[in-house]
Amino acid sequence: MANGTAYDEILEVNYEFYIVENEIEMSFEDFRCEVDVKYRREHNQFPLWDDEMEDRLDDIADGIGNEFLSAAIQAAAELESGFQHAKLKEKFLGHVEVFLRCKSMAYEQEYPQTRLLKRKDIWSIQKLDFDRDEIFVEDAYMELFEELVEEGYFKLVESGGDHKHDIFHVTEV
Numbered sequence: 719m720a721n722g723t724a725y726d727e728i729l730e731v732n733y734e735f736y737i738v739e740n741e742i743e744m745s746f747e748d749f750r751c752e753v754d755v756k757y758r759r760e761h762n763q764f765p766l767w768d769d770e771m772e773d774r775l776d777d778i779a780d781g782i783g784n785e786f787l788s789a790a791i792q793a794a795a796e797l798e799s800g801f802q803h804a805k806l807k808e809k810f811l812g813h814v815e816v817f818l819r820c821k822s823m824a825y826e827q828e829y830p831q832t833r834l835l836k837r838k839d840i841w842s843i844q845k846l847d848f849d850r851d852e853i854f855v856e857d858a859y860m861e862l863f864e865e866l867v868e869e870g871y872f873k874l875v876e877s878g879g880d881h882k883h884d885i886f887h888v889t890e891v
Contacts, residue, residue: 725766728775729753736783742790752782809852810859811871813843814888830887834875837863838882 733749736742757765757778765771817839822832844859853859866872872886 724772725775728772728779732776732779732783736787740787740790742786744786749782749786752786753779756782806853806858807862807866809847810843810862811866813847814840817843818888833888833890834885835888836878836882837884837886841882 729746729750732753733746737744737746737749753775754765757768757775760778761768761774765775768774814835818832818835821827821835821839825831840859840863844853844857847853847859848856863872867874867886871889873889874884875887876885878884
C-alpha cells in the first residue's frame with residue numbers, strides 16, 4: 719500500500735470513529751492538521767516521508783481522537799453541572815420565598831420583618847427538601863446559601879450568639 723493511501727485511510731478511520739460518531743464539531747482538515755503537527759513533534763518528520771508511518775500514525779491519530787473525545791465529554795459534563803446548579807439555586811430561592819411568605823402570615827409580620835430569616839431556617843428548609851428527596855446531598859442548600867451570601871442575595875443583619883441564630887435579610891433580586 720502506498721504511503722499516501724495508507725495515510726488517508728488511517729486518518730479517515732480515526733476521524734469517523736472519534737469525531738463523526740461522537741458528533742464532535744471538527745472538520746477533517748482540522749483533525750488532519752492536529753495529527754500532522756503531533757506526528758512532526760514526536761517523530762521530527764512529516765508522516766508521508768516516514769517509512770514507519772503506518773505503525774506510528776494510528777497511535778498518534780488515536781491519541782488526538784481520545785483527547786478531543788475527552789474534552790467534549792468534559793465540556794458536556796460542565797455544561798450539565800452548571801445547568802443543575804442553576805436549577806438548584808432557583809428551587810432554593812423559591813423555597814425561601816415560600817418560607818418567608820408563610821412565616822409572615824403565621825406571625826402577622828410586616829416589612830422588613832417579612833424579609834428576615836435565621837440560618838437555622840435554611841437548615842429547616844434543607845432538611846425538608848432532603849427528606850422529600852427533592853435534593854440528594856444533605857448540605858446542598860447550606861453550600862448554596864454561603865455562595866448566595868457572597869453574591870448579595872442574603873445580607874447578614876445580626877450575628878447571633880450561635881452561628882445558627884445569625885439573622886439575614888433576603889434581598890429582592
